[in-house]
Amino acid sequence: MPKPEALSLPEVPRPNDVTSQEYAYRRLRHALMIGAISPGRALTIRGLAETVGVSPTPVREALRRLSSENALKVLENRRIIVPEMTTQRFEELIAMRCCVEAHAAERALPYMSDMKINELEMIDARIDSAFDAGDLEASTSLNRRFHTELHATNPVPVALPMIESLWLQLGPFLRVAAGYAQEYYTIDRHKEIIAALRKRDSIALAIAIESDIRDGVGRLGRTALRKILGEAA
Amino acid sequence: MPKPEALSLPEVPRPNDVTSQEYAYRRLRHALMIGAISPGRALTIRGLAETVGVSPTPVREALRRLSSENALKVLENRRIIVPEMTTQRFEELIAMRCCVEAHAAERALPYMSDMKINELEMIDARIDSAFDAGDLEASTSLNRRFHTELHATNPVPVALPMIESLWLQLGPFLRVAAGYAQEYYTIDRHKEIIAALRKRDSIALAIAIESDIRDGVGRLGRTALRKILGEAA
DNA sequence: TCATCACATTTGTGATCACAAAATAGAGTT
DNA sequence: AACTCTATTTTGTGATCACAAATGTGATGA
Numbered sequence: 156m157p158k159p160e161a162l163s164l165p166e167v168p169r170p171n172d173v174t175s176q177e178y179a180y181r182r183l184r185h186a187l188m189i190g191a192i193s194p195g196r197a198l199t200i201r202g203l204a205e206t207v208g209v210s211p212t213p214v215r216e217a218l219r220r221l222s223s224e225n226a227l228k229v230l231e232n233r234r235i236i237v238p239e240m241t242t243q244r245f246e247e248l249i250a251m252r253c254c255v256e257a258h259a260a261e262r263a264l265p266y267m268s269d270m271k272i273n274e275l276e277m278i279d280a281r282i283d284s285a286f287d288a289g290d291l292e293a294s295t296s297l298n299r300r301f302h303t304e305l306h307a308t309n310p311v312p313v314a315l316p317m318i319e320s321l322w323l324q325l326g327p328f329l330r331v332a333a334g335y336a337q338e339y340y341t342i343d344r345h346k347e348i349i350a351a352l353r354k355r356d357s358i359a360l361a362i363a364i365e366s367d368i369r370d371g372v373g374r375l376g377r378t379a380l381r382k383i384l385g386e387a388a
Numbered sequence: 389m390p391k392p393e394a395l396s397l398p399e400v401p402r403p404n405d406v407t408s409q410e411y412a413y414r415r416l417r418h419a420l421m422i423g424a425i426s427p428g429r430a431l432t433i434r435g436l437a438e439t440v441g442v443s444p445t446p447v448r449e450a451l452r453r454l455s456s457e458n459a460l461k462v463l464e465n466r467r468i469i470v471p472e473m474t475t476q477r478f479e480e481l482i483a484m485r486c487c488v489e490a491h492a493a494e495r496a497l498p499y500m501s502d503m504k505i506n507e508l509e510m511i512d513a514r515i516d517s518a519f520d521a522g523d524l525e526a527s528t529s530l531n532r533r534f535h536t537e538l539h540a541t542n543p544v545p546v547a548l549p550m551i552e553s554l555w556l557q558l559g560p561f562l563r564v565a566a567g568y569a570q571e572y573y574t575i576d577r578h579k580e581i582i583a584a585l586r587k588r589d590s591i592a593l594a595i596a597i598e599s600d601i602r603d604g605v606g607r608l609g610r611t612a613l614r615k616i617l618g619e620a621a
Numbered sequence: 622t623c624a625t626c627a628c629a630t631t632t633g634t635g636a637t638c639a640c641a642a643a644a645t646a647g648a649g650t651t
Numbered sequence: 652a653a654c655t656c657t658a659t660t661t662t663g664t665g666a667t668c669a670c671a672a673a674t675g676t677g678a679t680g681a
Binding site: 408442443444465466467 | 673
């Protein structure tokens, strides 16, 4: 009889110079980000070690990192799980995304060159064509790139790790509404964001960012939540 | 001849059931938070292991955690250091604190009972008397407690780890202006915060929080920065 | 005085092992 | 059939060791 449950993690490229610990971290992080692991899933060190193909030591370090990013939760029994989602937590996460990402965008605005805005516009165009071509994986990946490029325009990107932490916390949950998992990253208001950037209008920028979040992840997340809670009732 | 540099970490209580990894984490974290380690300080695994009294393995995990909280920086050579502070980074951190802590306080407001507000007021009174008595360590510790209690009133404290990460990033830097290290935590606007809480006035609350940050850490930090940059020039 | 090269030391990394606690399974009893 | 207690397995934890890369040291040369 095979192991009760074998967790499969999507492959990610491994350059020659990355440590085992870093590789394990990237595999797990990517899996969490795209919703490949469901909330509540318990993770074992040895199990992951086998999946990733390294020894337990580097896996433990990767798990600690993810725990510190609040992507994983360490229970009192020392077992490590993907956190469960609740309506309250979801609302808090969305509200926090609005707060931090709007702030980060405003803080990036002074450093935003026309060239940079053109770059963002190009990425957005590629998102649209990937989406039209039905390539959800590409459009999801490009969407992340759009936001990262936007916030990383600030030469001192203090906000970036916080934003990524929030994305990581939201990622696993959106898997629960099966078909929505990929789709949710793709309903966007990037056109409005770019327009606000061009006008150097920080008020409009903050509004566009908030709309992007609340209309995209927010709406789909709420749908998913209703679905789960409905099923549970 | 003794080792070139032996890092001494302030003691922290160690309950029986905490793991070595958790203990190493707490020692280091506390040291960083109160400014016991200067920016730029390089940390070695073996060195810390000896200081803390555990083997290298748990120390490595503790270092990974702190790195993920952006309290430590992993260089390309894999050496781990306490990040340096710059004027830009300082301003970004302060601005981020204003953004996140104001948001968190507003989010906590609906859950704020009169009893809870009384608790906060009592803590604030103890801060004042500790400060008057010249017990800077106690007043610093109570100040942290004040903010933690405030933000943790929200039953789903998504903001808390982010705020703590920001405090951790600011902690080491304030040591550089020697005398200010402890003092900066004690110039506060807690009275205004409590008044806003009582009125359930979220606008006034956000303003009070921001004033607390900008008048306290902000001003002292800028003084310290000028001092360093002046010395460097 | 400065640069260069060889050697010793330090340091991060990761695999392995031993140990204890927790979870699981199974037998026995009520 | 439900419960309890015991034995087995699984799991997290932490120390140790081997290895390779980075760092530091010192002698030799221009």
